[in-house]
Amino acid sequence: MNILARSMGNAFRNKVRSGAVILILAVAIGLALSMLVAHQAVGAKVAELKSQIGTQLTVNPAGSRGFEGGGEPLTNSDLDTVRSVEHVSAAEGSLSLRLSTSDAASAEDSGSDDSASDDSAAQEGSGGGDSGAAQSDTAQSDPAQSGTAQSEPAQAGSRGPGSMATAGSTSLRSAVDAGTLGARNSGTSDGTSGSTAAQAPPAMPLTATGISTAAAADGSELTLTDGTAITDYSANSTEVLLGASLAEENGLAAGSTFEALGRTFTVAGVFDAGTVFDNNALYLPLAAAQELSGQTGELSSILVTVDSMENVDSTQTALTDALGSDRADVSAGTAGLSEAINSLAGVQSISLVGFIAALAAAALIVLLIMIMVVRERRREIGVLKAIGASNRTIGLQFVLEAVVLVAIGAVLGSVIAVGASGPIASALVDSSTGSSSSIEAGSMGPGAMGGEALQAPPGTDGQPSDGQSDGPSDGQSTDGQSTDGQAQGTAPDGAPAGGPGSGPFGSGGPFGSFDQTAELIGTVTTSVGPGTIALGAGGVLFIAAFGALVPALMTARVRPIEVLRGE
């Protein structure tokens, strides 16, 4: 019998004790491996999210995101400042406008005619909505074939009951129906009864984004399905890009014309952003948007490209310093992405600590057990030395005994980890995003939605900030979708609309941030790669070595004469 076989036999001299030790080791090692796998999986996710951020920064007015919040808009002068900052390789500004649609015009007409009967209409249920829809259908009786939208454009800045302040109007119809969520969030439902009976048909505005390059406001390439990109970016330009949903709803194609902001625009191209929400939008030249909306020189956000990922953090700080933190918010990618990364970073730390702690516990268990075993077999050690065993031989025997216990525990622990690593990783991620979301949701209050970062164009009936009275916020989007078809918009502040795994999270505004973070994170996939296996094996060896080394050294101090004196 060689020393390994003898050690294996010795390891199971006390079967009950050895079984209990192996079981405890299995749990500890299983937990350690699960934490390690979770750590690796989360690390991979963080790397994936960071790659989404890439080298881009987004500058928003301080205290504002899209159409939410308040403060002062950015300007072309700010854009020049941004471009002058070191490591900024490119910077493009954009201006988001909210346009009232022909649906709003129809709703206003029905609302003004029937204002006395609004309450009764609401009590009747969805009749108001139906009539509104019917009227809008009537108003748009001859679309598509001529390629020209015929509907009567709503008045600029018009606000029927429950609609939001707008920068202007358009002859287009929204491709997104208000539905229950739109009615609720536009305040046209009866908040107390929960009824969606509308005093007037809820008006779903469109988001028009002024851009100055061929990319979307978030820097992503626009996938054109018809026509070409905008070629004329001057203030007098009449070229626009329409989202596929919007084009289809209005029967438009490349070459078609429609009215917006008092100008007749021609559809230069139709794009597909991947989702109905993001396709319910249009892009127009920035200078034209600024001029037509009376916001000359103003910007909603600035998308910054940094020369390398290593300079992102320093450039973010430099931009904040250059613009002033009271004037501009500078974020990497989107606030949602940063939040998601921070959440996952916390999970990484927790899982790493858990891995180390579980390993340490396992090592301590082995150490204590082996110390006990050495003390029990002190006489035997003395006899072995008396019959010619060297200290090294005896020490090796006890090390192998520990290794046997640890190896069996590691095998069982690996089985446990296979089943537990996924749920543990999910639980850690879910608890992390859940805790951050509760804080975010709590910061929302009545009127948090419908915020009017935009100024209504002069001469319109814009009533800025009146959107606050549209009703209590209900931003608890359950699926990360905007509950207000326009409130998050197509993310002119840099959120990649329809980006990978991101969904239509838009501006990172106050509502739905829990779902934003969770949706941004998406699925954390646990997998065991060579690195994980190597690290896990190293951890197991550490357990065995640490647990056995001290007892092995103890055996060297046993003197055989002490054994004989005990005879």
Place this chain on the structure above:
Amino acid sequence: MLEVRNVVKEFPSGDGVIRPVNGVTFSLPQGTFAAILGRSGSGKSTLLSILGALDTATSGDVVMDGTNISQLPPGRLTEYRRRDIGFVFQQYNLIPNLSAMENVMLPMEFAGVGKAERMARAAALLNEVELTEELHQRPANRLSGGQQQRVSIARALANRPRLVLADEPTGNLDEETGELIIELLRNLAQQENTTILVVTHDQALAAKTDRRLRLARGTLTEE
């Protein structure tokens, strides 16, 4: 030839020292079957430990076939015990979960003997100590006292030592079994040409040996 020259062993005791071994001198030719007699606590086990290189003398020399054991470094002492010394303990001290065969093979494994040779010699030794073959693979903790002592003797002879030291080998056995063990040791001393030194307080047992030495008050006298 074992030569013991004026060996002294001191232990501190209170303000002074005690000398259980105080100037012991004797010699034993190879193949001698001898006994060291003495009362309990007379220092017999202490002398045995010095002869077996388990302990060091305060002064004096132990010479085995011309090699002064007292001056060997610790590593060489281990080698000396491995190859030249065999121990038979009063409480057998077998490895309980190993079989009789595996216990006998242990010293040979420590000495680097090949597996086949280990197995063959172990089987032969167990036959010499008259342990029936069906007991060769039985775990030591399932053998009787007499059987365990036979295995212990076989283990002591595994590496063909020049000296076997038996400390009260019949102390835990009944009289009849004890006599059988002593007879076995005598025969093995002749067959293996091994010097066997038995430490005992049993006069009747000592009478069965070829030479008797008595240790009293630290000094050794021959009877």
